[in-house]
Amino acid sequence: MTLDRTLSIAPMMDCTDRHDRYLLRLISRRVLLYTEMITANALIHGDPARLLAYDPFEHPVALQIGGSEPERMAAAARMAEDFGYDEVNINVGCPSDRVKNGAFGACLMAEPDTVAECVRAMRATVSIPVTVKSRIGIDDQDSYEHLNRFTAAVAEAGTEALIVHARKAWLQGLSPKENREIPPLDYERVYRLKRDWSALPIVINGGIRTLDEAAGHLPAVDGCMLGRGPYGSPWSLAGADSRFWGDPDPLDSxxxxxxxxxxxxxxxxxxxxxxxxxxxxxxxxxxxxxxxxxxxxxxxxxxxxxxxxxxxxxxxxxxxxxxxxxxxx
Known part of the structure; x- marks a missing residue:
């Protein structure tokens, strides 16, 4: 199954829950929505019916999972498919201590083979798309060569898209909020990655708040992911359907x-x-x-x-x- 990734809303902890996604879907019928991150362990040991509940109106909607053990990630992906999600995404971008201590999130950029093993296990288990969301680098492993090697590993494993937050993450010394703001954005690096990996869908993320800004990136990449802008101002998504897809906009105000x-x-x-x-x-x-x-x-x-x-x-x-x-x- 091929999803339209032209415009999407980022997975954001404590933000993109089912109630938020329903509201955003009222404003745009076409934008791809992502859940908050849920860990594979929470799904396996917890209450999947509660954690994965959503309204069918939310489609297209993707589930983001955190984890680093291929068998557990595959089991979580199977749950995502069973519950009807349109995509399952691996979190390789969150820099919080809780994520880091759980051996997933941005720290996995230093372990591309581990991420690749997760992608393979998940791809072997489900038919829905398996994708990866990453940073451009972490700590001192922030060269283009590091990003390129990471991309090669997950592309060879079969990821169907790579979503790249165009900031590196500092795993020591910066809070998650600071990691969204302090490391400088490097959109050109993501553009270069797309040029070098023309066959792999590349979606750009990071600091992109408006439809105008998204439109400015699209000539260089396959899609644009917005986050805090539409969350803080949901009506800023209004007009997306007509502008990017030529569809009627569902609401006028x-x-x-x-x-x-x-x-x-x-x-x-x-x-x-x-x-x-x-x-x-x-x-x-x-x-x-x-x-x-x-x-x-x-x-x-x-x-x-x-x-x-x-x-x-x-x-x-x-x-x-x-x-x-x-x-x-």
Whole structure:
């Protein structure tokens, strides 16, 4: 199966959960969505039905897995396929201590053969695409030659795409947040990698916040992955479907996004999901628009007070009327 990787949303811990992905899917029907990272051990020893639950509306959606033991990674990939995910992705980019201590994430860039063994084991187990997400390097192993050797190993093993965060990771001395901001971006290195590996789909990631920025990268690579920009401002994805695929855009305003999201909110509340699990992803919907601060504050205060769906209506009331409604008066 071949997935369209033109535009995707990065896997982000504590961000891209099922509630966030549903909201983003309302805004774009075509962008490829990624889950938060889930470890292979958590899936094997935990509750896969809870960890892997998602709404079919989220498709296309990929599961990101953390781990370094081929047999366990293959078992986790099998679960991903059984649950209907469209892709399974190996995390070789996260620099947090928790990930590092678990022998997966960015530290695996120093072990390309291990990653390659995981890719082979997973490819032998599932028919959905197996992909890898990496950095351009780690610590002092940050030359193009290191990146090229890593790419050769996973390409030979059969990865169907390589997603490259265009920053190296410092495994000592920088926090995960600092590793997203301090090491300089080197987009040209990813462009060079694509030139040298023309047959391998290469997706660029790192510091790309807007559709305009994504469009600027696409002539040099096969796809562009956005992260913190669309998470902090979900409506910044609006227009992606018409711009990149020539499809009709599903919604015309963030007000329409709220209205479309409300049935989902009510369904989750009926299941006992706290309102905050949904509203925290909605807080940036009106970013840059009049009333955005009041919208955010009302949602946050209402969720903290234990409110229900009515807090969303209260937050909407703090916003100016949409232009279309004002014109109809």
């Amino acid at each position: 963030p007000h329409e996004a709220v209205a479309a999201y409300m049935p989902y909110v009510h369904a989750r509340l009926a299941e006992g999901v706290p309102i905050h699990h949904m509203t925290r992803h909605m807080s940036g919907l009106f970013q840059g628009q009049p009333g955005a601060r009041a919208w955010r504050r009302t949602l946050a205060e209402g969720a903290a007070a234990g409110g229900g769906a009515e807090i969303i209506e209260q937050a909407l009331a703090r916003l100016p009327e949409p232009e279309a409604e004002r014109a109809a008066v």
